[in-house]
Amino acid sequence: MSASLDEFAERKLAALEQRNLRRTLIETERLGPVEVKRRGKRLISFSCNDYLNLSQHQAIKAAAVEATEKYGVGAGASRLVTGNHPLFAELEAKLAKLKGAEAACVFGSGYLANTGIIPALAGVDDMVVVDKLSHACIFAGAKLTGGALHVFRHNDTGHLGEILAAHRADHPRALIVTDSVFSMDGDLAPIGELADIAAEHDAWMMTDDAHSLGVVGGGRGSGTVNLPSPKRSSGFAQAGGGQGRVPLQMGTLSKAIGGYGGYLCASQSVIDLIRTRCRTLFYSTGLPPGVVAAAIAALELIESDPDYAALPLTKAKAFTALLGLSEAESPIVPIVLGDSERTLLASRLLEDEGFLVVAIRPPTVPDGKARLRVTFTAAHKDEDIARLAEIIRTRILEAADAEAPDAEASA
Numbered sequence: 236m237s238a239s240l241d242e243f244a245e246r247k248l249a250a251l252e253q254r255n256l257r258r259t260l261i262e263t264e265r266l267g268p269v270e271v272k273r274r275g276k277r278l279i280s281f282s283c284n285d286y287l288n289l290s291q292h293q294a295i296k297a298a299a300v301e302a303t304e305k306y307g308v309g310a311g312a313s314r315l316v317t318g319n320h321p322l323f324a325e326l327e328a329k330l331a332k333l334k335g336a337e338a339a340c341v342f343g344s345g346y347l348a349n350t351g352i353i354p355a356l357a358g359v360d361d362m363v364v365v366d367k368l369s370h371a372c373i374f375a376g377a378k379l380t381g382g383a384l385h386v387f388r389h390n391d392t393g394h395l396g397e398i399l400a401a402h403r404a405d406h407p408r409a410l411i412v413t414d415s416v417f418s419m420d421g422d423l424a425p426i427g428e429l430a431d432i433a434a435e436h437d438a439w440m441m442t443d444d445a446h447s448l449g450v451v452g453g454g455r456g457s458g459t460v461n462l463p464s465p466k467r468s469s470g471f472a473q474a475g476g477g478q479g480r481v482p483l484q485m486g487t488l489s490k491a492i493g494g495y496g497g498y499l500c501a502s503q504s505v506i507d508l509i510r511t512r513c514r515t516l517f518y519s520t521g522l523p524p525g526v527v528a529a530a531i532a533a534l535e536l537i538e539s540d541p542d543y544a545a546l547p548l549t550k551a552k553a554f555t556a557l558l559g560l561s562e563a564e565s566p567i568v569p570i571v572l573g574d575s576e577r578t579l580l581a582s583r584l585l586e587d588e589g590f591l592v593v594a595i596r597p598p599t600v601p602d603g604k605a606r607l608r609v610t611f612t613a614a615h616k617d618e619d620i621a622r623l624a625e626i627i628r629t630r631i632l633e634a635a636d637a638e639a640p641d642a643e644a645s646a
């Protein structure tokens with residue numbers, strides 16, 4: 236029996252290997268704010284999402300240790316049973332305040348949040364419309380609704396409008412979901428325009444602030460900032476107290492916040508519904524107390540020092556200026572190389588030079604769009620950024636330019 240299973244696994248792996256798509260987990264030890272150890276070598280990481288280096292912050296570690304001593308290692312059960320330790324309420328109040336929302340609900344992870352929230356709000360009769368480059372767990376959540384899933388071209392508000400014009404009338408409810416900062420491209424969603432279209436078609440809008448909380452909009456994340464003045468909107472889009480025009484703002488505590496966990500900020504009634512209906516909330520154990528305490532400490536730090544929160548974007552902008560790329564809009568800068576093998580080689584070259592810049596390949600990004608994904612953190616040194624840019628320019632980008640005519644000549 237198990238022979239056929241092993242044979243299946245081996246065949247599948249061999250096929251992936253052939254396309255340079257086999258993945259392996261490489262042991263990586265964090266040595267400090269930006270340094271890691273991999274394959275026995277110290278590297279400066281430009282691949283962590285720990286944008287504010289808070290996973291390594293002394294006061295935040297201390298908060299986690301203290302809560303662990305006080306409440307124990309694990310929550311012991313789902314929040315619905317006995318796992319709702321006292322720190323949850325404090326964290327949720329903080330998140331709601333930061334986002335200008337009436338209420339918040341904390342989940343085990345961002346992935347659990349998206350795969351729980353979306354099917355709790357939309358069902359088989361409804362439609363969900365998702366930006367093509369949104370995170371995989373948004374698509375996973377949309378599929379769990381059992382309803383109609385439509386995908387609009389990346390940041391193409393015209394296309395979103397067309398989809399809603401064609402299909403909105405067939406469904407009692409419509410939900411639009413997008414990353415606010417795109418995880419593999421680093422660009423921003425046009426939240427204001429999307430909110431206009433949502434209002435026009437009586438659709439609900441949800442943003443995923445995984446890569447914007449803590450590092451965009453003075454630390455508050457996007458979805459609450461730079462919105463044009465509201466047009467008249469109907470129904471749900473008007474509700475939600477002071478939280479502006481995006482009634483559903485989810486995010487993660489696993490990136491700039493430095494720990495782990497997901498959340499939704501919304502109106503009190505929506506949060507009450509989520510707490511009653513969301514399967515990933517109550518069929519999964521509550522976050523450990525130490526993790527919740529760390530998130531509280533991290534949010535306090537971000538609130539008290541917005542200049543610090545601005546550093547990752549400043550560093551990313553310095554990098555794009557050095558390479559003549561379009562100015563960074565977030566701490567994520569993609570260097571799209573196209574081919575998976577070429578991207579792996581480029582990543583190995585940087586590793587030899589003391590930098591960790593992980594190659595991102597399909598299916599995480601579309602076919603032919605493999606890339607180096609460079610992420611910047613507050614603690615990166617300017618001289619390291621300059622050296623990284625120089626190596627990428629001379630040995631990866633210009634090396635490819637020099638190769639291209641040869642390839643044509645020999646074709």
Ligand SMILES: *Cc1c(COP(=O)(O)O)cnc(C)c1O
Pocket residue numbers: 344345346347349370372414418443445446487488489495496497
């Ligand atoms: C990382 C990420 C998630 C998942 O969050 P986790 O807390 O790591 O599970 C969700 N959405 C986006 C856009 C992400 O980048």
